[in-house]
Amino acid sequence: MKKIMNLALTGTLVAGLAAGCTPVKETSKEGTAKPAGESAKPVSLKMTVLPDDLDTFKLVFDEFKKENPNISVQLDTIPQQQYYDKLRLQLSSGDDIDLIGGNMDVFLDTGILEPLDDYIKKSNVDVSGFGPLYDNLKVNDKMYGLPYRKSNWMLYYNKTLFDKMNVPYPKADMTWEDFRELAKKMTQGEGANKMYGAFLHPWAQTWYIQAVQTGASIIDKDLTPFKNALQFRMDMEKDGSIMSWAEQITTSAHYNSAFQKGNVAMNLIGDWHIAQLRTAEQEKKINFDWDVVPVPHPAGVAPNTSLATPVSLMLNKSSKHKEEAFKLLQFMTTAKGAKIFAAKGFLTGYTNDDIRKAYIGDGSMKPKNIHYFVEQKEYPEYPLLPGIKNIVLNNIYKQEGEMALTKAQTADQAIQKIGERIQKEWADKYGKDFKAAAKK
Template sequence: MNKFVSLTLASALVAGLAAGCSSSKPSAQGGNGAGSGGEGKPVKLKMTVLSDDLNTFKLAYDEFKKENPNIDVQIETIPQQQYYDKLRLQLSSGEDIDIIGGNMDVFLDTGILEPLDDYIKKNKIDVSGFGPLYDSLKVNDKMYGLPYRKSNWMLYYNKTLFDQAKVPYPKADMTWDEFRDLAKKMTKGEGANKIYGAFLHPWAQTWYIQAVQGGSTIIDKDLTPFKKALQFRMDMEKDGSIMSWAEQISTSAHYNSAFQKGNVAMNLIGDWHVAQLRQAEEEKKINFDWDVVPVPHPSGVPANTSLATPVSLMVNKNSKHKEEAFKVLEYMTGAKGAKIFASKGFLTGYSNDEIRKAYVGDGSMKPKNIRYFVEQKEYPEYPLLPGVKNIVLNNIYKQEGEIALTGGQTAEQAIQKIGARVQKEWADKYEKEFKTSKK
């Protein structure tokens, strides 16, 4: 990234982490199962993970157990709607949860996370397989979690519509301006039978992706790239090549149903859409051919640069068996665990040729170009800091973007207000805990 966020945790958080570190530090043996229970002695751990990932974690644990018979892990989950609130409550009340799964930013302000740097160093963990995401997960130059999976973005396209229009398919290396021209070319008709060249879901990410692809973040002081990105979405609406934000809201249009209807040529959305389309084909709900290519990119940015949302495993600083907990984390997030997750259709934080092959499969299932998912360079959707998702993304960007997209203000006015609100509603609130600076 051409811009980075450097964080300094305040006294409350630092004190909490220091207290946790003093109770147990990684030994030179570094997570080889010889923790507080001694070599080979049984150790019981508890791990809480997201419900969508539970079954795959159990499969991975079965393999881990073959190599580590002395480490017993009780894997639990919490219903999706309650997951983070309930897990935070459990951790704050001192419940014995050794390993935590989820979005790392949700837990940073609790001071409950154990720094992993010493464990990584003493175990000589090869972190190169995590790519750029590894450094982007650091907080105050420390690592508090490793990503076991991620979600990234791709451009889906209706091959049948392109064949009928006798227009070449979208290119794997396509700028946003080329995408806009192609969307205009694929748009035709009126009313209920209109064919839209593209569909951009109402989420703010679908317009600010251009800025993040260039290395900007949604809490930058200079938000100029975001003004250009918002204006681009507004211009595509004027072209008539995408459904307007207002129409999307009034008709409850959704990226999945809109694309499956068969009147959208290109759909910009995340990797999870693959499973949705495969299911629709199994249920014979769609009768068109489809594939994927990398999302468009700004000029000067390499092709197949996208957004990603990493989901991590973390160690509770209050765990009585931190070395063994790290050993589980290392397995699940590393090459062995990643291969199991990839074989089940998850994009993994760690990747190598074998893992990419496991994800791509034997080529018998769509999309044909699925390899693009595992060849991407990704930037995080948003900085993984407390409050950024809930305050900055879900409130500020969403609200000001919507006003602009409904004609209530210009793109420039929207971005000016976003900058002021980020300072007032996020930066001022967290400045006692965090200090940010640009390198």
């Protein structure tokens, strides 16, 4: 199973719907195409991206159009909770979407994705900036998308609350047990005025991150690390130092609004939260100081080890303008686009010294310790195999984990059922891949 993790990598959060159409230009410094004159044939493309990424995509388009005046782009998004289901439906119905943004695994079983290898070779794309991520994203030795960002996790903390409580800030080298004790220390009050030591969002990965940090896979035969991780979340609820899953659901609690309210000391979530907090500061919605440290780690695991989920741009096999669409895809995912995403607080798939500097900034913006993001050791959230996200993560782990968190079953029972359901609902359907993995 350790080897299968090297084959693959592959977040997420506000709602919104937007569309725009932007005339754009035609060359690429990385050698994508020949310069196009004013007489180049006009081409209209359509792209759908995640709502949190929409505004930054628009900024990148502004740069792209300076070099590609003959290409126009209609940029759409879909509310987060409906994003993948609705987009899959649109694509299967034949909607003329040229480029698709999101987690690649969701579309692997559709046959919709165009392999990019020939385009990459023809355009002399410098893939070195993607590092090991490039080969890890290949499926059966083919590349079906390029990552424009990746979602690595970090621990955000409210410095003002720690100062008020006269408690030392979280440390960069902190085990999960250290974190649990610190959360208990930072918890006080009752009811609506209660201050929680930490907030763990209802997503399954906020508890199983501990297992992934050890290099374990969600399709492993031995799921003991996941049982321990689920039990840990349940124990923290018993401590009263985090809001219970049941209360989160009944009150529609969300990591962003909960942390911005100012009564949560620590918040475990991904890199995208930086952009949300910076926007809140600009809009004067928060008045406390904050920073980040690495996610707590299991005993025996190196500090600053994180779960990661790359988010890619993909080309629709049915696109009528594949060359132009790939040109835009390349611009968005390599040096020029990545630098703009980095400057907006997104951890990019492609990186170099300029992009790292753009991400870290000049020190004038929070968080002060943003450098931890570019120093992380990353494990993929799940193997990049057909059906992993839809069947294993979204359904099995979510449903059985929630049954445990509502006390309808124990952590042992939940993980036993997860193992059984993986075999029945996923391994039977994708048996060849699973058996190959199991042998390793």
